[in-house]
Each structure stands twice: as structure tokens, then as C-alpha cells.
Amino acid sequence: MTFVDIKDLVQIVFWIFASSITFLTYRNINKSLLSPVNTEYQKRVLENLSVLSNKLFSELKSGTQDYRGHSLQMQPIWKQMQSLYIEDKDSTRENGIDILDINITSEFLFSQNLADEVRYDPFIPNEIREAVTTYLDCRTKVSFDSTVSSLHDTLINIDKIIEANGEVPSSYFEEDINIFLENTYLDYMDNNGFSDEIIEEMNKNIMTQILEYIDSFNPRFNKN
Template sequence: MDLESVKNLTQIIFWCGALILAYLTYRNARKTLLSPVNTEYQKRVFDSLTSISERLFSELKIGSDEHWIKQRPMKEVLDEICREWDRDRSSILEHGLELVVWPAAKDWCIFNSLADEVRYEIFLPERLRNKIICYLEYRAESAKFAHDYAVIKYIESINENRSYDQISIDNFIDIENYYIDGMGKMNLSFEQITQRNQEILCEITKYVRSFDPTA
């Protein structure tokens, strides 16, 4: 190899090294400049996941106002039945209790509202968003079924046993148990709800652990 070739090879190596150094410098600078943006995005994602987790799992937290044991999803309907009984006792004793319309299921409204909140939360990954929405919408649908089922079964029981003297806002155990039965028919007993919630929590945890906005 002559002197000219050595000179050319040296220049090639020099410029290749310079290009590599420039690229590495650019990449490092880019990460540094974008770091605040990535950090803010990551924070927004985590805030969204935290908010949804708290709302979704509050019903399982002892001490929470939303804990399942404190809930009375059939309270408004029972109030309406009691008012109907007070208004027309003689007719009910003769012809039986009949409730043509009744208040909508509170849980149906709550879970549909939650589903809408998740649907328009732009900082959630799509796969996780869709899974949570699917679950919340099924919870809403199941709540409506259980609610209507409880009303029908409670009125049937009252009429069959002619236990009209038991109609009272304080005697809520029967109608609430019918609601629980209805949820069970939709494969959403308390144990099943707990399991479904835990599955979503695992998905959220898995996503958080793997989250790397600079990757």
C-alpha cells in the first residue's frame, strides 16, 4: 500500500469516526431535549391509570364509601314500592302489588358513565382502554338485568305470600338478595367481580412496569 492509499484510508477512518461521534452526540442531545416531554407524557399516563384504578377498585376497599357491603342498589325501587303501598293499600290487598315503571338502575348509570370517561381518556393505551371499557359496559348491562330481575322477583314473592305488611324501607334484605342473585346469573357474583377487577389491575401493573417512553 503506497503513501497516497494510506492517506486516503486514514481520512476515511477519520470521517467515519466523526460521523459516528456526531450521531451519538445527536442521539444523546435528542433524548435530553425530549426528556421533559417524555416525563410529562409518562406522568399523564400514570395519572390516568391511577384514577381509573381507584374508581374501579374502590368497591373492594374496606372503608371506602363505594365498598360493596355499603351499597344498596335497590333502595330507590324499594322506596317507590313503599310509596305505592302507602298510596293504595286497599287496592293492593285486593288485586296485588303491581309496579308498571320503576327507577332506573343506579349502577347502570354509574358504570356507563365510567365507561365514557375511559373511552375519551386519550392518555391510555388502546388495548388497555378497550379492555376496561368492555368490562365496564358489561357491568352496566349486568346491573340493569339484576335490577329488573330483583324488582320482578320481589313483587312476585310479595304477591304470592301476601306479605304486604313486610313492605318497608327497613326490610331491604330480600330485594337486595334478589339483586345479588341477578348479578350471579350474569356471572358477576362478588367473587367474580373481584377476580375480573384483579385481572384488569394485573394488566395495568404489567403495562406500568414495561412502560418506557424513550424506547
């Protein structure tokens, strides 16, 4: 090997080494620049997941505004139903009540609103977003259908009372209809896969999934 060959070889090795150093330096600089962005993104993800978990938990905790046992709020529905029935009794008995004229349950609003929040939240991981929206979309539909069905059954019950007594006692619209409407609604929810027990289980499953995701960022549990 001549001196020129050795010189050329040294130059080739030098440029390879220099290129490697340049690439590694660029990668480290780029990583340093992106690190604050990644940290802020992860912070937002963890914050939004914590909010989501708290909303799911609030449905299971008695004493909270969203507790399912207190959140059906059937009273506005049957009060509105009473008004429609009294104002146009014959038409109501013949044609039923248009669901668009009736308030929907708070459970419907809770499920629908939370599903939309999660669906369009860029800081919710895809696998959790999919689990939440699939569950809540189905629950929203069943809640709507259960409201319609319970209203229909209530009208039938009113007709039976009229056939037996000639009129509907005023007390029926004060207490009985609320109990009948709520029980019928809950029966439809139960029969379509959303009993209290199932809802509690589904909420806890998603909360566990969220907890596992958050734990993956905890140095105590992350060995990598």
C-alpha cells in the first residue's frame, strides 16, 4: 500500500468518524429540544386521564352530583308528561308522546357528553379513547331507547287506570308515575346490558386501564 493509499484511507476514516459525530450531536440536540415538548404533552395526558377517571368514579360514589342513583332525574320528564297529557289528553292517548317534546335523563346527557369529550380530546391515548367511547356510545343509545320505552309503558299504564277508574287520580301524577317511570326505565336498562352492577364494573375496568397507563410513567414501576 502506497503513502497516497494510506492517506486516502485515513481521510475516509476521518470523514466517516466526523459524520458519525455530527449525526450523534444533531440527534442529542434534537432530543434535548423535543424533551420539554414531550414532557408537557405527557403532563397533559396524565392530567386529562385523571379528570376522566374522576368523572367515572363520581358516578359510583354516593353523595356526588353525578352519582347514578341520584342522576336519573325522572321528575322533569314525568312533570312534562303530565302537562302534555292534561293539555291534549285525546291526542296523547291516540298518538303517544313525541320524544322530542320530553326531557331526556341525566344519565343520557352524562354518557353522551363524556363520550364526545373523550372522542375529541387529543390527549387521551387511543386505546383508552376506544374503550370509553365504545362503552358510552352504546350506553347512550340504550338510555335513549329505555326512556322512549318507559314513556310508552307509562301511557299504557295510564290507559289501564282510566279504564278501571274512569280517570287518573291526581296522586298518580304526584308520586306513582315517578316510581313507575323510573322502575320501568331501569328495567329496560338492566335487560339491555346496563344494570347498576354492569355499569359499575365497566367504569372500574376503564379506571383500572387508566391507572395502569399512568403507572407506566412511574419510575417505581417502570424498570426500563
